[in-house]
Amino acid sequence: MPKITFIDSAGTARDVEAEQGSTVMESAVRNGIPEIEAECGGACACATCHVYVEPDWLEATGKAEPMEEDMLDFAFEVKPNSRLSCQIKVRPNLDGLTVRTPSRQG
Amino acid sequence: MTETITTDVVIVGAGPVGLFTVFELGLLDVRVHMIDILGKPGGQCSELYPEKPIYDIPGFPMVTGQGLVDNLMEQCRPFSPTFHYGEMVESVEALGDAISPRFLVRTDAGQVFDTKSIIIAAGGGSFQPKKPPIVGIEQYEGKSVFYAVRKMDAFMGKKVLIVGGGDSALDWVLNLHSLAERVTLLHRRDAFRAAPHSVNAMRDLVASGSMDLLLGQITSLKGAEGQLSGAVVKHDDGTSTEVDCNVMLPFFGLTMKLGPIADWGLNLHENLVPVDTEKFETNVPGIFAIGDINTYPGKLKLILSGFHEGALAAQKVTRYVYPEKRVTFQYTTSSTSLQRKLGVA
Incomplete structure (x- = not known):
């Protein structure tokens, strides 16, 4: 199973085993990763699963779709590498993916 | 000063679970006033995912959030509940006792309700600006x-x-x-x-x-x-x-906060309201909590669980509203009296 690393706003890294076909958000929630709220449960409707994708991984994760960009307007401290983790599907090429979580989701 | 509204039940939250409970209460002749902070019914279903398909509503292989809400509105229409949109319940004052509860409910718009019971169906709490x-x-x-x-x-x-x-x-x-x-x-x-x-x-x-x-x-x-x-x-x-x-x-945009519910004298466990699983009543007799906002052993945050909780809470509410009346269990398929209430017999 692909491994994903979440680094929280204080710098603590946590590795989780992610199921292929699930989303990065689901992998976080299932493993109790802090700083991911996912209030709407993955409907791309709340912007509370905001993450920063580490620069090396931007190509593999791809860009946000227009609907996700719209929803990112509701997130805070949005950066060029901001994504909503419910919209990143876990694929074999994401093994080793590292994302950072913001100190506040909303 | 607006006039105090006297009613049998105030339901806090017009999401799917609150709406279905109006139906269940209606069959039992209980009058309902619904209060919701949003400007429309449906709660999260219409605010967060109106177009998203839901696959786990019994009898509906697929229904959208808004589709479900529209159907629930249709289903509770025979009982003409009164909706108070754009209002949040700020305070609850207990006047009665455990045998005959009575509460004064005040909203942030200044409306006061004098009610025999309260059903909290507030989901993740009230939608408030981020x-x-x-x-x-x-x-x-x-x-x-x-x-x-x-x-x-x-x-x-x-x-x-x-x-x-x-x-x-x-x-x-x-x-x-x-x-x-x-x-x-x-x-x-x-x-x-x-x-x-x-x-x-x-x-x-x-x-x-x-x-x-x-x-x-x-x-x-x-x-x-x-x-x-x-x-x-x-x-x-x-x-x-x-x-x-x-x-x-x-x-x-909006986010969900528990809000003033925390100050109504209810026991809370991690921002959820503990209830019993017979009546879905809180530690305060006459105040019920159903749907995502409650907690009990084995709780599942599913809309279908909320429907069940609403149906059972409605039975107990009826006993508070009509203490003398014998409540007989009836089916909508066969009871002429229920069918009359629904306007189909």
Whole structure:
């Protein structure tokens, strides 16, 4: 199973085993990763699963779709590498993916 | 002062579970007033995922959030519940006792209800505006930072900074630009979710010099004693500018907060309301909690569980409302009396 690393706003890294076909958000929630709220449960409707994708991984994760960009307007401290983790599907090429979580989701 | 409304039950939250409970109570001749902070029924279903398919409603292989809400509204229509939209219950005062409970319920709009019971079907809590995480923003809230516009006149002659890219932000830009001394719209990118005609109207105003559009995100606020004097904005290229403003209206959408429910004298467990699984009643007799807001051993946050909880809570509510009456169990398929209530017999 692909491994994903979440680094929280204080710098603590946590590795989780992610199921292929699930989303990065689901992998976080299932493993109790802090700083991911996912209030709407993955409907791309709340912007509370905001993450920063580490620069090396931007190509593999791809860009946000227009609907996700719209929803990112509701997130805070949005950066060029901001994504909503419910919209990143876990694929074999994401093994080793590292994302950072913001100190506040909303 | 509005007149006090006397009723059998007040349901807090007009989401799917609250709506179905109106139906169950209706079959038992119990009168309902519904209160919801949103301007329409459906709660999360219509606010967060109206177009999203739901696959686990019994009997519906697939139904959208809005589709489910529309059907539930249709289903409870025979009982004509009264809806109070755009209001939040602020306080609950207990007047009765465990045998005959009675409560005074007050909303933030000043409406008072005198009710025999309360059913909390508030889901994840009430939808409230998201507050930007800017250090010290609290000192300006309600004085020069507002998350909603109550009276437009308050912005006459002011330098108004509106933040956001959706319909709320654009609507207020268009409504306030002629009234305010100057309106500045700040958004993180040069693309807007708002209706295209609003965006075009805003771009025309910018082109004619009637207002300003800035791209970036706020990093800090300037001012003293609650009065804003400026906002520091960081742009994508790393530079910062300061916007001269004395009012700010941030529109970052809604989030769910438990809100005043925490002060109603109920036991809480991790922001959820513990209930029994026979009646779904809280530690306060006469106050029930159903749907996502309650907790009990084995709880599943499913809409279908909420329906079951509502049906059982309705039985106990009926005993409070009609203490002398013998409640007989009946089926809608065969009971003429239930069918008369539904207007089909």
